[in-house]
Amino acid sequence: MTDQSNPPANPPGDPGQTPISDKPFYDAWGDDLKASATIVNAKSAEDVARMYLNAEKRLGVPANRLLVVPDKVDDAEGWGKIHAALGRPDTVEGYQVQLGENASDADKAFVDKFLGEAHKAGASPAVVAAAIGVLNEATAQARTDAEAADKAAAEATRAALDKAWGDKAKVYDSEIPALLTQLGEELDKTLPEGARLGDVVEKLNAEGMGNSPTLLRLLAHLADSRAEPGLPGGGKGGADRGxxxxxxxxxxxxxxxxxxxxxxxxxxxxxxxxxxxxxxxxxxxxxxxxx
The missing domain is CATH 4.10.860 (DNA Excision Repair, Uvrb; Chain A)
Structure with a gap:
C-alpha cells in the first residue's frame, strides 16, 4: 500500500519543477567574454563579481580610475588622456606662469616657446612651475652678476683715469658730459626724428661705453682741442687749464x-x-x- 501522506516534492513531469540547464551561466554574454579563460573557469556570475572586487583591492583603486598607457608613441589622443589625468591644463595659459619683475623681452619670448613645447610633452603645472622657478633664479643671479661686473668695471675705469689724469680728472668730469651733449645735439640736427640720440650720455652709459677708458681718454683729448684759447684750460696757449x-x-x-x-x-x-x-x-x- 502506498503511503499518501508524504508525496514527492516534484514528481516527474510536474510543471512546477525547475529544469536543470546544460548551458553555462555566461551563455548569453558576448563572445569576447566567452573567450576569456577567467570567465570560462568561473563557476558562476557571483565568482566573476568577486574576482572583480578582488582585482580592485589588489590595484588599490577602482577600475575607472586606472590609466591605460597607449601602445604607440604617436597616439596623440591616448597620451592626451594620460597627460590630462596627470594634471596638464587644456591650454598653455592654464600654467599661469609668473616671471620675475625684471624679465626682459628675450626672457618672455623664451618662456612662451618653452611653455608650448612643455604642453606638447604633457608637462604638469608643478613641473612647469619648478622649471620657471629655476629660470627666475638664474636670470636674477645673472642680473646681479652683471650689475657687480658693471660696478667693478666702473671702479677700475675711475682708478685708471684718476691715475692718468691726476687733479685734472675733475675738469674732465664736467667737460666730457657737456662735450657729449654738445656733440649729440650737433649730430641730431643731421638725423631723422626716429634716429636721434637724445640723451647721448645716458645711452652711452647704458651701452657700457661709459666704462671705456679708451673712449674717455679720446673725449678728454677732444675736450682739450675744443677749449677756447685765452680761457682757463684753453686750447692753443691754454697752459692755465692744467x-x-x-x-x-x-x-x-x-x-x-x-x-x-x-x-x-x-x-x-x-x-x-x-x-x-x-x-x-x-x-x-x-x-x-x-x-
Missing amino acids: MTPDQAGAARRALEADPVKGLALRDRTHSLNKDVLAERNRLLAIETGKA
Missing part, C-alpha cells in the same frame, strides 16, 4: 728729445739750462702727482 700726468709725461719726453731744449737741459753752462730744467721739473711734478 695738464694730466699723462700729458705732462708726454710733454717731458718731448722736451728731453727736443734738439735745442734737450741740449740745454744736459749742458749746465747753456744759457737756457735753468729755464729748461725748471720746465722739466714742473712737468715731472705733474707727471708723478707731486705738483
